[in-house]
Amino acid sequence: MILPAVCLVLTIAIYGFVKRFYKKYPKIYFTPLVVTPAILVLLLVWTNIPYNTYDAGAHWVTDMIGPATIVLAVPIYKNLPILKKHAFVIVSSVLFGSTIAIVTTAWIAKALNLDARLIESLAPRSATTPIAMAVSKITGGIPTITAVIVLLTGVLGIVLGPLVIRFFGIRNDVARGVLFGTGAHAAGTSKAFEFGSAAGSISSIAMILTAFFTFMTVSLVIGFFI
Amino acid sequence: MSTWLKSAAQVVFLIAFSWLMNLIMEICHLNIPGSIVGIVVLFVLLQTKVVKLEWIDLGAKWLLAEMLLFFIPSAVGIVQYKDLMLASGLRILVVVVVSILVVMAATGLMAENLAKAKETNAS
Known part of the structure; x- marks a missing residue:
C-alpha cells in the first residue's frame, strides 16, 4: 500500500522538478517526457520494484488522460472560426498524413523483418493512446506494447517536430498544427501549444481526425502487409 | 473563491x-x-x-x-518489455523515427502549400 503511494508521489515530484529544470534550460534532450520516465525506469530497476507495484500507484496519473483529452474541446470551441476557415486544408492534410503514417510504419516494419504481431502493434501508433490500443486489439496486436510505442511516438514527435519545421521552413500555423497533431497525437499537441493557441487547437483537431481515420483504415492497410 | x-x-x-x-x-x-x-x-x-x-x-x-505528466507512467511501462526491446528495440526505433519524419514532412508541407495556394487564389 505504501510503496505504490510512494511511486505516485515520486512520479509527480520528479516530473515537477524536471519541468522546472526544462523551463530554465529548454534543450530538446531535457524534454520532461524523455527525462522523467528515464529517471523512473532507472529507479525501478535499481530498487527492483516491479512495474505492477509502480502502476498500482501511478495509474491515478494515467487516469487523468481521459479528462485531459476531453477538455481539448475547449481550445477547439475557442478557435472555431480559424478551424472553420481552414477546414479543407486540415482535413485533407490529416487524411493524407495519417494514411502515410500507417503505410510507412507497416512497410518499414515489414522490411526490417519484425514479426506480424509487432507490425499490428506498431501500425496504429499515430493515434492517441486509447484509440491506438483499441485498434491494436481488433487487428491482433498487443495493446500494452502499442501503448508504449504510442508513447515513443509522442516523445520522438516532440523532439523531431521542431526539427522538421525548421528544416522545411514551415511558418504557417495550420501546417504546424497538423504536423504535430497527425505526427505525434496528444504529446505533439502539447508541443504545438508552445507555438501558439491557434497551432495548438489545429493540432487538437488533427489529433482527433487522425484517431478517427486510423480507426477506420488500419485493418484495411494491414491486410496488404501481413 | x-x-x-x-x-x-x-x-x-x-x-x-x-x-x-x-x-x-x-x-x-x-x-x-x-x-x-x-x-x-x-x-x-x-x-x-x-x-x-x-x-x-x-x-x-x-x-x-500538465498533459505530459499523465503519459509518464505509460512511458515507464517500457520496463516490462526488456527482452522485446533488446531483441527488436533498435528496429522499432528506426520504424518510428523514419515514419514520423516522413509523416510530419508530408503533412506539414501539404498543409503549407494548400494554405499558400488558397491565399494566392483569394487575393
Whole structure:
C-alpha cells in the first residue's frame, strides 16, 4: 500500500522538478517526457520494484488522460472560426498524413523483418493512446506494447517536430498544427501549444481526425502487409 | 473563491464527466473510447451554452498544461518489455523515427502549400 503511494508521489515530484529544470534550460534532450520516465525506469530497476507495484500507484496519473483529452474541446470551441476557415486544408492534410503514417510504419516494419504481431502493434501508433490500443486489439496486436510505442511516438514527435519545421521552413500555423497533431497525437499537441493557441487547437483537431481515420483504415492497410 | 480552489473544483467536475462518458460507452457496448466521444459531447454542450465556458475554463487550462505528466507512467511501462526491446528495440526505433519524419514532412508541407495556394487564389 505504501510503496505504490510512494511511486505516485515520486512520479509527480520528479516530473515537477524536471519541468522546472526544462523551463530554465529548454534543450530538446531535457524534454520532461524523455527525462522523467528515464529517471523512473532507472529507479525501478535499481530498487527492483516491479512495474505492477509502480502502476498500482501511478495509474491515478494515467487516469487523468481521459479528462485531459476531453477538455481539448475547449481550445477547439475557442478557435472555431480559424478551424472553420481552414477546414479543407486540415482535413485533407490529416487524411493524407495519417494514411502515410500507417503505410510507412507497416512497410518499414515489414522490411526490417519484425514479426506480424509487432507490425499490428506498431501500425496504429499515430493515434492517441486509447484509440491506438483499441485498434491494436481488433487487428491482433498487443495493446500494452502499442501503448508504449504510442508513447515513443509522442516523445520522438516532440523532439523531431521542431526539427522538421525548421528544416522545411514551415511558418504557417495550420501546417504546424497538423504536423504535430497527425505526427505525434496528444504529446505533439502539447508541443504545438508552445507555438501558439491557434497551432495548438489545429493540432487538437488533427489529433482527433487522425484517431478517427486510423480507426477506420488500419485493418484495411494491414491486410496488404501481413 | 481563490483561483486555485476554482481550478481544483473544475478538474473534479471534468474527471466526473470523463468517468460518466466511459460508463455510457461501456453500458452501450461501444468499442469507442469515452474520451473521444467526450470531446464531441463537451464541444456540443459548450456550443449550445448548456455548459458555460467559465465553468470549466480554469480546470481545462490546468489539465492541458500538465498533459505530459499523465503519459509518464505509460512511458515507464517500457520496463516490462526488456527482452522485446533488446531483441527488436533498435528496429522499432528506426520504424518510428523514419515514419514520423516522413509523416510530419508530408503533412506539414501539404498543409503549407494548400494554405499558400488558397491565399494566392483569394487575393
